[in-house]
Amino acid sequence: MFYDCARNDHGLPFNPLKGLVVPRPIGWISTVGLDGRFNLAPFSFFNLVSERPPMVMFCPNGPHAEGGVKDTLRNVEVQGEFVVNLATYELREAVNASAAPLPRGADEFRHAGLTPRPSRLVRPPAVRESPVQLECRLHQVVRLPGEVGGVANHMVLGAVLGVAIGDELIQDGRVRIDRLRPISRLGYMDYAVTETVFTMERPTLAPLARPEAVAQD
Ligand SMILES: Cc1cc2nc3c(=O)[nH]c(=O)nc-3n(C[C@H](O)[C@H](O)[C@H](O)COP(=O)(O)O)c2cc1C
Known part of the structure; x- marks a missing residue:
């Protein structure tokens, strides 16, 4: 099948796109408002976008339940800082609870225990219970096309200033992914947990290949 995104003519009960671009890691973003109140919410339009220097992005899209932009975006725009906490299988219920449509300014830390x-x-x-945190400073907010409820989509880009890692996750100089057990979003109401890992070595450079031509990821 093929569908035209402008016409959304896929003919399926749900838009399949978020079930196809998977898995999407979850940035569990903590912020603080000008009034000093804490805020926490998960964002699966999230990723690490560069390594040197380390930068992340996440997308607060659409409106808060009470109208206007989501608390996370409002706090990031006024304070210029946020923390990405890693969403793990152990914390899955708290991750979900922190997405509840609470009154504006409510503290999701308390709500999610x-x-x-x-x-x-x-x-x-x-989030103390999360084993990994990226401490970030706002780099840029990019306004994206689209509008729901009078509120545009946005992409927040941040520079990662510091990374906190639980000591129990490190063994022989590497992160133990089997102890981390990060969760990610699939389509619909589905999630994945990273459990199966395989390794492949990069192809070696052909003698004439220019080093700058090698893709970085
Ligand atoms: C796993 C998960 C991923 C989510 N990803 C996004 C996202 O990428 N963008 C978004 O705008 N909302 C996303 N949401 C919904 C927000 O978390 C929700 O609107 C939240 O209440 C926003 O909180 P805030 O107003 O405190 O910022 C997601 C919810 C869940 C449970």
Whole structure:
């Protein structure tokens, strides 16, 4: 089948796109408002976009249940800082609970039974229960096409200033993915947990290949 995105003529009960671009890692973003209140919400339009320097992006799209932009975007725009907490299988219920449409300014840490822990380099707290946190400074907010409920989609780009990793995750100099058990979004109401891993070595450079022509990922 083929469908035209402008016409959305896939003929299926649900748009299949989010079931195809999978799995999407979940950035569990903590922020603080000007009033000092903490905020926490998951975003699966999220990824690491560069390594040197390390940069991440996430997309708060559409409106808050009470109208206007989501609290996370509002806080990031006024404070210029956020923390990405890693969403793990163990924390799956708390991740989901933190997406509840609570009244504006409500503290999702308390709602989801989580503990805020002071960050080292930024003001927003981290989720103590999460084993990995990326402390980030806002780089740029990009307004994207599209509008739902009078609110545009946005992409937030941030520079990662510091990374906190639970010591129990590191063994022989590498992250133990089997201990981390990160969860990610699939389509519909489905999630995945990373459990199966395989390894492939990169092809070696042909003698005449120019090093700058090698893709970086
Ligand atoms: C796993 C998961 C992933 C989500 N990903 C996104 C996303 O990428 N963009 C978005 O705008 N909302 C996303 N949501 C919904 C937000 O988390 C939700 O609207 C939240 O209430 C926003 O909170 P805030 O107003 O405190 O920022 C997601 C929800 C869940 C459960």
